[in-house]
Amino acid sequence: MIDLRSDTLTRPTEAMRQAMARAEVGDDVYGEDPTVAALEERVAGMFGHEAALFTPTGSMANVLAVASVVAPGQEVLCESSAHIARAELGAHGAISGITMRTWTDRRGQVDLAAIESMHAPDMGPFFVATAAVSVENTHNFAGGTVLPLEDLRALRAWADTTGVKVHLDGARLWNAHVATGTPLSDYGRVADVLAVCLSKGLGAPIGSLMVGSADAIAEARVRRKRMGGGMRQVGVLAAAGAYALDHHVDRLADDHAHARLLGEALGLDPQGVDTNIVVVGRPDAPAFVAAAADEGVRIAAVGPRAIRLVTHLDITRADADRAAAVLARLG
Numbered sequence: 073m074i075d076l077r078s079d080t081l082t083r084p085t086e087a088m089r090q091a092m093a094r095a096e097v098g099d100d101v102y103g104e105d106p107t108v109a110a111l112e113e114r115v116a117g118m119f120g121h122e123a124a125l126f127t128p129t130g131s132m133a134n135v136l137a138v139a140s141v142v143a144p145g146q147e148v149l150c151e152s153s154a155h156i157a158r159a160e161l162g163a164h165g166a167i168s169g170i171t172m173r174t175w176t177d178r179r180g181q182v183d184l185a186a187i188e189s190m191h192a193p194d195m196g197p198f199f200v201a202t203a204a205v206s207v208e209n210t211h212n213f214a215g216g217t218v219l220p221l222e223d224l225r226a227l228r229a230w231a232d233t234t235g236v237k238v239h240l241d242g243a244r245l246w247n248a249h250v251a252t253g254t255p256l257s258d259y260g261r262v263a264d265v266l267a268v269c270l271s272k273g274l275g276a277p278i279g280s281l282m283v284g285s286a287d288a289i290a291e292a293r294v295r296r297k298r299m300g301g302g303m304r305q306v307g308v309l310a311a312a313g314a315y316a317l318d319h320h321v322d323r324l325a326d327d328h329a330h331a332r333l334l335g336e337a338l339g340l341d342p343q344g345v346d347t348n349i350v351v352v353g354r355p356d357a358p359a360f361v362a363a364a365a366d367e368g369v370r371i372a373a374v375g376p377r378a379i380r381l382v383t384h385l386d387i388t389r390a391d392a393d394r395a396a397a398v399l400a401r402l403g
């Protein structure tokens with residue numbers, strides 16, 4: 073089977089497992105795991121922020137990050153198919169007491185005009201106050217699309233004039249960085265707080281980080297524990313993440329090339345495939361998924377009328393060629 077359902081399916085490589093086995097560890101709730109501390113410091117530095125916090129999942133990093141800038145009873149604005157809106161099972165409402173309003177953009181882009189018109193300043197007992205805007209780069213359900221840096225900078229400039237904060241869901245920000253050459257620090261500069269994942273295209277078995285100010289991270293460390301996310305000798309997992317940062321960032325370009333091949337096989341303009349995710353509208357999504365599986369290619373239906381394919385570390389060029397041939401044949 074060639075498994076293109078998600079880039080979370082990767083298994084740690086032998087070299088990554090060796091790095092995990094060698095990791096120095098301690099009790100991280102006591103702040104005594106040197107491998108976790110080094111990873112947190114390294115990732116904060118990559119984005120030009122003061123501090124970072126290791127979390128088991130991207131969802132937890134997002135929940136902590138958004139809650140650091142949006143209080144209970146306030147709202148965050150985001151695109152309607154953002155992961156925080158669609159796929160975190162209502163965590164921001166259920167856990168943090170936050171509401172959301174959304175704009176819709178087929179490619180998941182920042183719509184500053186919509187944001188400006190939705191923005192509700194604090195008017196006391198009349199409207200829910202807009203505390204933050206959340207953007208997702210790359211945008212998963214829009215098909216791995218990149219948000220251009222100039223759009224993010226325009227959002228930052230607007231946020232500075234209004235006092236609204238910016239949250240960046242950067243689960244796949246590494247892919248945007250490799251696809252565009254934009255320095256990670258430039259992405260860091262446009263956001264008050266970020267979440268980044270090591271367990272997607274980078275191939276670590278687990279691990280994400282919230283990145284932000286020292287104060288926000290100190291508060292999030294307490295909330296993480298309250299949510300049951302205080303972890304102990306977790307340097308073995310942080311070591312996998314550090315290994316991934318050392319060895320698996322530049323190779324994301326291969327995943328992007330493979331995704332373009334698959335997109336082309338499905339009739340898309342490969343230039344419109346920005347990174348490692350291909351989403352194609354198809355009225356027969358479930359039947360197409362079943363037919364591909366019969367031919368040895370696993371893909372996902374994302375809704376009744378769309379399919380998604382994701383390339384990753386465990387997909388070789390030969391796999392991509394074979395999958396592309398199957399998909400083109402199925403038409």
Ligand SMILES: Cc1ncc(COP(=O)(O)O)c(C=O)c1O
Binds near residue numbers: 129130244
């Ligand atoms: C854009 C985005 N943000 C956040 C997450 C959440 O990550 P996790 O599955 O580790 O909770 C995902 C997961 O696929 C994602 O695609």
